[in-house]
Amino acid sequence: MIQHKLIDLLRQFNRKEMTRFREFVHSPYFNKHRDVRALTQYLDSCYPEFSAFQCDRYRVYKKVFPRKAHDQGKLAVVFTYTYRLAEQFLAQEMLRSGEAETNHLLLRGMRQVKAFELYQKVLDRSGAQLENAGEQSSTHWWHRYQMASERDYFLNHIIAKRDLSGLNVMEEQLDRFYLAEKLKNAVEAQVRRNMVKVETESRMLDSAVREVAENLEVYRNIPAIYLYYKLFEMLREKDHRHYYEALQELKSGESCFPPPERASLYNYFQNYCIREINQNNLEFLQELFRLYQSQLEQELLLEEGYLSEWHYKNIVTVGLRLEELDWVHEFIRTYRDRLRPEVADNAYRFNLAAYYHEAKVYGKVLDLLIKVEYRDPRYNLGAKALLLRTYYELEEDEALYSLVDSFLQYLQRNQKMSDARREGFYHLFRMTRRAAHIRSRLGYDKKEKTAKDLDRLKRELETTGGILNQSWLEAKMDEIAKYC
Template sequence: MNNTIDNTKLAGVLKTLDKAGRLAAKRFLESPYFNSSKELLVLYKEILRLQEKNKPLDKVYLWGKIVKGNTYNDLRFRKYCSDLSKLMERFLAQQAFEEDEVQQKVFLLKKISQQEQKADKLANSIVTYSDKMMEDYPYRDTSYYLYQYLLQKSYYELENFSTKRGVKSNIEEISNYLDWFYLGEKLRLITEAESRKQLKSHEYKLSFVSEISYLTKKHFTDLENLPHIEIYYQIIQILSETEADDNYYKLKDLIAKNAHYFPRDVAVDELYGAAQNYCVKKINLGERKFLNELFELFKLQIQQNILLSEGKLSPWYFRNIIVVALRLGEYDWTEEFINEYKSHLPEEHRDNAVTYNLAQLYFYQKKYNLVIQQLQFVEYDDISYNLNSKTILMATYYELDEIEALYSLTDTFRTYLSRQRKLKRLPPSKIEDYLHLIRFIRRLIKFIPGDKNGLSKLKKDVKATKGVVNANWLLEKIAELER
């Protein structure tokens, strides 16, 4: 018999609760409306106490706390755990319900409509309040149209329109909101499936894809001022067409005007994310003007104050913005951006992110001594920072003609990569990409200006080798030696 409940659903759920959640759950269990068992409250408190001390959730010990003086009964103890687990599920559902004011009104209207004696004054008050609430609803994404559909359906049931054949009902509103919800949500799911297909080559069988696209295109002018439909339709165009620049510019314009109608995460990840991915695809095809477009998309998010999520900025996003700005020569802008947003980085990643990105800035500014000051004695916990910082350091030593330091670094870097290979912390292909860089740098520093045949062979090898890290920099240095 397993003597603990550490790996049970109940223990897992309780472990996810933060301080506020634990207090709210305690109040929930103390309410006689939800729970009449004192034993379950004791069991809840004791499990939390043991979890906070990282002690095992011993069954016999817990039994002794809730049923004092009785011999352990496994069947009864499992029943206590099952009952508490169900109450925790109900608590989480109750929390979600209380956070969704619209759904509260929908269920309230439904309950009023089901009663034989309707509370007319209450119903009228709720209808008026719900209408005002939806006027003030901050978003115009699919959730808005779903809520409107549910509320309109509740009004229909409240008025008992099904029995009032001679009275004009709100069936038109019900139908319109349902159509606008369905069409927008379906388009959103199509874009999600297409994005995943392109990223991971996963296939999804969605119904009515061609029909939805046809209907949207046919009625597009009638769907103006419905940004959740317009935007996702344009995303589908840039995902499904090879040359879709016109659709990209339409999408960019729509997002710029309507991003505030969507929750922040949706606006950044889905809407701006789709536009950014299109720019990256075009940049990889050699169309440099889309580097400017990508930078514009980042700046739009800053202007619209949606870059931060709960006051925090992802270190990955922070770095991507800086890379694009540096490639465009926006050095002053980059420095201002680092200084303004570094305090918004998660504290555990802040030092690494700031140190590395400042080093990047100094490298582009050709302040090579400052690069070395930033990176020479830093060993990052994060593998990607380690790889990138060593890459920048190698290029810096080359620019300063510090050949001995460069040889030493290539040796230590190779050892580091070998260690990562043994620990299986990096894919073999990624390790090879960095090893190619090391090999080409060591070949590069052996050349003297004017060795055209050797340099031509090196250039050919760099171009022919797939995935070489910092390949553009290598080609630039080869070109300098060829002059």
């Protein structure tokens, strides 16, 4: 089978992109090589499998050169030409999607051919489009700078108006782009610094932050600067006030950012909430839920039209923790069809089982979990934890003890799991078994012994960090305490 970067690249194309690439190659403006057209036509027929049989070098050669003796070097040259066209195709596709980039290149082209009368019309039209643009991310200000540069050229070299007006506008737009991009990178650096505990240096960041901090009113109406400044404060200073201020800025200016960047912005807030929830600041559970709802309304969580099964699971988990049972049940049903077909049934059953557990319909939990496929370790672990809690609620103690024994053996064998995750599951299963044992002795042991055993378990729960489903465990212990 031919191993070539051309085939690797074409595998990543969707059907529309593959069709457009074939049309691109058949355009005589971009390609005049008949052999390249023949190769592309054949590879299009192989899409998307590109199997070993289809891509056998001798088979491919016969399709491209049907009546010629095999010449591997000749075929390699055609592959190289075609790959270069594929790169050019991707660049053209990006150019088609960017009106501002196209206008700038058009202006440069008109300058080159000295079409100055038409140049001025395109310049005015392009400037108006940018002025009225709804989205104003940092890239927007870069395009404004480029357009200001073209206008300054027009003023100074075409109509010979020798003043500083065009240059002043250029400087203003460049400053806005620089500050927006600098603060955007600073936010991302702060996030990564918190994750990997590595210090990064930026010689000019302090001056950029100081410029915005000392002139807040100047930048307040420029979301690409002001919002990222507020985000930087949120991540740098431990004061929840910055979270709420930054979130308010996002809500008031989110239409200024294209959907991919808007999704990234929401992700910063999500991660902040998750960090606070992990530190037991449960007020941020409701905040996280609202963030998910906002993203669902704007379809920011969809990738190629599909909702990730893990977003699906996380949203269900947060909703259930907030006891939003009706909302969660409707969400599970509604978004089943937005999941990728190959994972939809599995994700639906698992999350519906989680819903029925919170709704205390434990029989349906067991029926659904039997049908869940455990090829992904995350489903396996989540299902086992859900099964544990269900056995406890049903007082199926023998089944619970058996599950705990087998699961603890599984944890010992599985060395790929992170230590923190392993510890979290280990303590959940171990302490649930002890709670079940204490409960099973109610009416047999003296109340003083039960209270002593329960108090010991509670103290251990309080001093052990990172226990999964800790609030559920605490609730079960409180139920036992009523009998003491």
